[in-house]
Amino acid sequence: MNKKSLSERDICSKFINPALEASGWDLQLQVREEFPITNGRIIVRGKLHSRAKNKRADYVLFYKSNIPIAVIEAKDNEHTVGDGMQQALQYADLIQVPFVFSSNGDRFLFHNKLITDGNVETELGLDEFPSPESLWRMWKDAQGLSLIQEELVTQDYHSDGSNKSPRYYQILAINKTIEAIAKGQKRLLLVMATGTGKTYTAFQIIWRLWKSKTKKRILFLADRNILVDQTMTNDFKPFGSAMTKIQKRQANKSYEIYLSLYQAVTGTEEDQNIYKQFSPDFFDLIVVDECHRGSAAEDSNWRAILEYFTSATQIGLTATPKETKDVSNIHYFGEPVYTYSLRQGIEDGFLAPYKVIRIDLDKDLSGWRPEKGMVDKYGNEIEDKVYKQSDFDKRVILDRRTELVASKISEFLKQNDRFQKTIVFCENIDHAERMRQALVNENSDLASQNSKYVMRITGDSVEGKEELDNFIFPESKYPVIATTSKLMTTGVDAQTCKLIVLDQHIQSMTEFKQIIGRGTRINEDFDKYYFTIMDFKRATELFADPDFDGDPVQIYEPKPDEPVTPPDVTEEEIEVTEGSETDESKFGSEFSELGDIGIPNGEDGDGDLPRPKALKYYVDSVEVRVASERVQYFDANGKLVTESLKDYTRKTVTKEYSTLEEFRKRWNAADRKQAILEELSNQGVFFEALAEDVGKELDSFDLICHVVWDKRPLTRKERAERVKKAKYFEKYGESVRKVLDALLDKYADSGVVQIEETQILTINPFTEFGTPMEIISHFGGLEKYNEAITSLENALYLETA
Structure with a gap:
């Protein structure tokens, strides 16, 4: 077998997977290949949008099935064993795992983040990959977990048999909360931006604590009816008959999972304080949704509930910690055990920009x-x-x-x-x-x-x-x-x-x-x-404001x-x-x-x-x-x-092209103009928005030249008519000229990107000329067809006096 000729995917299936299996890793439960970390940021262009490339690790290894512990980045055998390490370290930082590997199919390079003195990176043979137990032992010892704490930390998530699993940041929020509780922390704060699944995250935390019997009676507090009702019917549904909602003047003590409005259990009169019908040690876990609101103030009736059940572990959930001179979440719950911000959510593509x-x-x-x-x-x-x-x-x-x-x-x-x-x-x-x-x-x-x-x-x-x-x-x-x-x-x-x-x-x-x-x-x-x-x-x-999406400061x-x-x-x-x-x-x-x-x-x-x-x-x-x-x-x-759209475009383009001549030279030399447009789009040029602002009928080339260098623009129709009048294509036969004329019309309608794609031959009026293969054959094959397209573009952008 010539290993150098194998693809990266072949390296994974023929060398890395067997090495993992031989060292005791369950390929179904513990090994997640092509693990999606982010969704890819949504980029808005006028009324259109696109997604940036998502971040995806070749492998994420889980201890049991719920604790990410290692990342592997694979490369084909043309690369060295360490070529994937820097990429793997980026992914490992994002999902916060201690063990990082790269491989080209010959061996592994192992980076151990737990080592602070000595060789952090070592090479391992394919038969030397660490077992799940050996990596877990190193991590557990570094965390200082006892046997009882370990049992809680390794308790499985709830699974309904579907493909739904927590996102990477939800995994971090869940595991960090469970680890803190396992180590005896009584008050915890989770800060997660709106829309990132705080309630689902809370459910998985409660489920693991409940299933492990670490917490047996649990109270989930919210401050609006709709929040409680949605939670019961959606994320908390798996609790089934073990769950109830506390109503006014009801204190049924035969359930294990309780949901309630603050207002339903408190009041200005003593007989309205339903929570006092429960003994102070009845609940051993209280989760407070939207804790930036009433529970943040020391003298609120709602805070009285938390202080009444002071022996319970208490978790505050919020997207926006309230930190003022009078009110503080951090003062009560402590520093956040995990924060996932709006900015990060948008960057990862999980939240809408x-x-x-x-x-x-x-x-x-x-x-x-x-x-x-x-x-x-x-x-x-x-x-x-x-x-x-x-x-x-x-x-x-x-x-x-x-x-x-x-x-x-x-x-x-x-x-x-x-x-x-x-x-x-x-x-x-x-x-x-x-x-x-x-x-x-x-x-x-x-x-x-x-x-x-x-x-x-x-x-x-x-x-x-x-x-x-x-x-x-x-x-x-x-x-x-x-x-x-x-x-x-x-x-x-x-x-x-x-x-x-x-x-x-x-x-x-x-x-x-x-x-x-x-x-x-x-x-x-x-x-x-x-x-x-x-x-x-x-x-x-x-x-x-620098505090818009910064860390909460007490x-x-x-x-x-x-x-x-x-x-x-x-x-x-x-x-x-x-x-x-x-x-x-x-x-x-x-x-x-x-x-x-x-x-x-x-x-x-x-x-x-x-x-x-x-x-x-x-x-x-x-x-x-x-x-x-x-x-x-x-x-x-x-x-x-x-700044204004035009000023921003001018600044962005001139970073890449200092003069009009430099831009024109690059444009004319490009085999495909689409590549330049995509490059400028990725740098933040909003072509759709510019077209709305300057002129919808202008070519992208003219938009840039006009906005950045004040060049008089031509409409797409004007460019197309100029080419037709110049009779550039008389050297071609009639069947080819018909196709090129139709391509010019399409250019006039929608721009240069459309005519660079061969898929355009599958729509009217090209279907009247034959199948795409028949049309291309009129040109003498695909290479000749592409040459004709390049010639057409050169004619379109020919500089005139």
Whole structure:
């Protein structure tokens, strides 16, 4: 056998697999070949998208079936044994395994990350590959696990027999949590971006602890009904009859897995504190979903549950740890045992990227001052002062501003898809209702067909909340547009939401991340790969904040002599179990900060303390205009581009080609122009977006030359007509000229990339000339056909005076 002639796949099957099997590895359970680590980042190009190449390890080895312990990178025998090591180390760093191997079929190079002194890398013969037990022993000893701890750490995942298995970051989150619990840690924090499967991860953690009998009675706490119900019917379904939901005044102690709303087991009256019907040591594990909310504050009723069951191991789950001067998750739960960020999720291709449309309105930028003695449309004299953007829709309502925002939203939907799910975040409930009305008027044709085309979904609207499930479910067509204030900022799994509108003054990084998280889920079945953020209040400036996606930093310092500020209460927290009250007797003084729900006249509810008899002014006579509008995209490195599209293109292209002559020379020399276009696309040039901005009928070559070097562009049709008039192809026979003429027409319609693909011969009008093989035979074979295509391209791009 000539090993040098074998492919990489042959090296794997003929040499590496037998070596693994001979050393005791189960090829079915423990060896995962071509293991997908990432999905490949989604790259948005105008209205189109593509995926970057995913990261995939040739082998990931698992101890038993659930603990990744080693990576192997294979190369064909033309490479040396160590040629794959650097690639393997990158994969090993990503999935955090200690043992790394590369092989070319002759032997293995072994890199042991546990060694800190001495030879980290050694060569091994094919018959010297370590057994599962030997690698596990090295890892276990380094971790210092006892026999009891080892039994817990190696407990299997739940498997339903399908191909669904945890993603690499979920494996890390699960295993790191289990390891920390095995070592006796009592409070743990998991930080995972919205849309990355926190609940599924929590299920696998609970399942392993429950199956190993390490934890026998478990409480899962959430703060919204829909979260509990979805969890029971979806991720937690395998618990079956061992699981129950705690209802008001019910404390059935015959189950093992309990799910509950905070609100269902707590209250201001002692008899409402249902959790006290359980003994303090009843639960030995409590998992707190969305723990950045009520449980973060020391004096909240909800924190009292955790402190009552203080002997239980407690796990906090959040996408956005709350870290302020008054409230801290880290102070209670400790530093995160694992963090998987929004940025990493987008980079890995598991979360949808976004583009941003920034729309600045003139009154928002310059402010507005009423004329002396001016009254609003209800006859109230308007206080003489300059009203700024932060005042609009709180102190002052400019009707034409609301109408303009609704118009721009509707304009975007009409240009794209009028049935793409859209969430409009407003300042308060009054604003959400006025926005609903304005959107109905802007979309009267569709709203008249179905009154649920636009709906206000807020904490005070029974009808709106009843439609929340329908907004979330991808199969439900209506509602399409939801106006809201706080209710939909968290816990709403809107997989098909493609447009998020920010008409809300957002200063909290926690709230901003939660809102952005409403759009980050990918749903390929419904063509949801990215989403758009339309920002009217400059909230997306928070993307530039270095803390936007950084690690949580604890800034809370408890002061024993100083009372802690009460937590913010939002509309969302009003939604309690059915039949419960939503009045001040339940929520105390916090209830007066809930927007426009239940607030006495004169308290505008924007989060400030109540003010005496201040009015909102409703003004319908002030014109509002768009001052500026721009689209922002991600560049090739995942950074949001804040400059203009033309400036960004100019900067990107001139890094590669310093002069027009250099670019033209490279273009003309290329056998296939598509290769240059793909190269520029991978560097972040948005051809589709440029075409929308500069001219849809322009060739990609002309787009670059015009935008970067201010060269007068030609349309594709002009280039095609110029070639036809010059009679470049008279040397060919009639049958070949017909094909080339048709190719020129296709070029004029859709560009050079199309005519470079032989598949074009399978569509009209080429099918009238014969089969692809017959057409190519007219040219004298494939080589001659390709020569003709090159000649056609040379004629298209021939420089003229």
